[in-house]
Amino acid sequence: DAGITQSPRHKVTETGTPVTLRCHQTENHRYMYWYRQDPEHGLRLIHYSYGVKDTDKGEVSDGYSVSRSKTEDFLLTLESATSSQTSVYFCAISDPERAGNTIYFGEGSWLTVV
Amino acid sequence: AQSVSQHNHHVILSEAASLELGCNYSYGGTVNLFWYVQYPGQHLQLLLKYFSGDPLVKGIKGFEAEFIKSKFSFNLRKPSVQWSDTAEYFCAVNERGGYQKVTFGTGTKLQVIP
Numbered sequence A: 001d002a003g004i005t006q007s008p009r010h011k012v013t014e015t016g017t018p019v020t021l022r023c024h025q026t027e028n029h030r031y032m033y034w035y036r037q038d039p040e041h042g043l044r045l046i047h048y049s050y051g052v053k054d055t056d057k058g059e060v061s062d063g064y065s066v067s068r069s070k071t072e073d074f075l076l077t078l079e080s081a082t083s084s085q086t087s088v089y090f091c092a093i094s095d096p097e098r099a100g101n102t103i104y105f106g107e108g109s110w111l112t113v114v
Numbered sequence B: 001a002q003s004v005s006q007h008n009h010h011v012i013l014s015e016a017a018s019l020e021l022g023c024n025y026s027y028g029g030t031v032n033l034f035w036y037v038q039y040p041g042q043h044l045q046l047l048l049k050y051f052s053g054d055p056l057v058k059g060i061k062g063f064e065a066e067f068i069k070s071k072f073s074f075n076l077r078k079p080s081v082q083w084s085d086t087a088e089y090f091c092a093v094n095e096r097g098g099y100q101k102v103t104f105g106t107g108t109k110l111q112v113i114p
Helices: none
Strands: A004-007 A010-013 A019-025 A031-038 A042-051 A054-057 A064-070 A073-078 A087-094 A109-113 B010-014 B019-021 B031-038 B045-050 B056-058 B064-068 B073-078 B087-095 B102-104 B108-113
Touching: A004 A087, A010 A019, A019 A031, A019 A087, A019 A109, A031 A064, A031 A073, A042 A064, A042 A073, A054 A064, A073 A087, B010 B019, B019 B108, B031 B064, B031 B073, B045 B056, B045 B064, B045 B073, B073 B087
Parallel strands: A010 A109, B010 B108
Antiparallel strands: A004 A019, A019 A073, A031 A042, A031 A087, A042 A054, A064 A073, A087 A109, B019 B073, B031 B045, B031 B087, B056 B064, B064 B073, B087 B102, B087 B108
16 A cells, blocks of 8 residues: 555544545545545535645635645645545645656545434 | 546446456547545545557556557446445546646545345
């Protein structure tokens, strides 16, 4: 498995509270991603980063923000969690200069908003 | 915009049956192609990939896929499935050049009956 660590792996939080998920990589890949996966919608891209301090929105970015202050860390913040954000969140990494931009996934963070 | 289609959403097979899962993409430029597998409760893991060369690529666990450029297809095959192949399978396409966006299909759930 690629060197990707997500924390926390499981979290239960209350509606309206802020939540931050952390992704840490040891592979020095340029690109990092946050996806969410839901049974009814499948895998959807939330935000991605193509370098330190360079981020952009994916298809479901509303209610989420990200930051990347170091190559190895990519944070996903839910400013005010809602029940619709209950999901499993996957961090992923890739690098166009390596392995054809193959995406490698972390093990996931299960978030429940009650 | 590029898109990836996986027409089979749910496939049920008996053990030892042969498997073929379809994947078609819309992008007309040069692409890299991938298949991922997601076992229940786990993250997406790379099964195989195609960048160039022999259009028939072999992956882990006896899976193979064939790239047919004229049909914009990259179908996944396995001659004889096992119960342990029960999982969801995702096709993905990476357009080369520029941002090198990676697009995932919606996934095919495979259920193998003992």
